[in-house]
Amino acid sequence: MRHQDIWRGIDGLAERNALTPSGLARLAGLDPTAFNPSKRFGKDGRPRWPSTESVAAALSAVGIGFNDFATLVDGNRGSSAPLLGLAEAGQAGYFDDAGFPQGEGWDEVRFPGLGDEPVYALEISGNSMQPTYRPGDRIVVAPSAAVRRGDRVVVKTRGGEVMAKELGRRSEKRIELLSLNPEFPAIDLTPTEILWLARIIWVSQ
Numbered sequence: 001m002r003h004q005d006i007w008r009g010i011d012g013l014a015e016r017n018a019l020t021p022s023g024l025a026r027l028a029g030l031d032p033t034a035f036n037p038s039k040r041f042g043k044d045g046r047p048r049w050p051s052t053e054s055v056a057a058a059l060s061a062v063g064i065g066f067n068d069f070a071t072l073v074d075g076n077r078g079s080s081a082p083l084l085g086l087a088e089a090g091q092a093g094y095f096d097d098a099g100f101p102q103g104e105g106w107d108e109v110r111f112p113g114l115g116d117e118p119v120y121a122l123e124i125s126g127n128s129m130q131p132t133y134r135p136g137d138r139i140v141v142a143p144s145a146a147v148r149r150g151d152r153v154v155v156k157t158r159g160g161e162v163m164a165k166e167l168g169r170r171s172e173k174r175i176e177l178l179s180l181n182p183e184f185p186a187i188d189l190t191p192t193e194i195l196w197l198a199r200i201i202w203v204s205q
Contacts, residue, residue: 010058010072013072025054028061065204081119083122083123085123086122089156090160098196109121118142119142119143122154124164128181133203137203139204140202145201147167147197149170152180152200153197153198157194158193158194158195173190173191175190
């Protein structure tokens with residue numbers, strides 16, 4: 001991250017919340033001039049960087065995480081995706097047969113921009129995926145992305161079970177799904193037992 005990128009992120013954070021840089025600083029409990037353009041360079045012309053403490057205070061004041069701030073630093077506003085709890089994902093009506101979201105009951109979540117690929121997010125619950133994924137983590141899933149051995153994936157079986165696994169060996173007759181939690185054994189399924197399988201491309205922790 002360059003000096004100008006960090007300040008662009010702070011300006012974007014203020015604009016996104018209908019604030020001036022001074023207004024953002026006041027909201028964060030900082031000196032009102034902390035984020036002003038005049039504070040971005042010293043008298044000798046050398047760049048001055050905001051402290052991590054001041055950035056953290058600003059993010060806390062407007063209620064966003066560092067991942068969202070990173071999209072502003074990169075010069076974009078991020079993307080939005082449908083969001084559903086993993087525990088609900090096994091119920092009927094939320095996905096079509098190809099694993100794309102459908103129907104009502106979806107929420108929405110923002111995340112760093114990942115291009116134009118259609119994606120959705122699932123919020124983890126339970127401990128079966130620890131320590132890789134913890135309750136409250138949000139995984140972003142791309143149904144149309146190519147899947148290879150070693151990828152982390154979300155799988156929905158024809159019995160209605162939805163789970164996050166690592167793809168192991170794959171053949172025309174068997175698909176091995178490795179558990180992310182070492183306390184849970186691997187699962188072997190036939191292709192006919194799987195309704196859809198989609199790659200996890202990002203996680204917010």
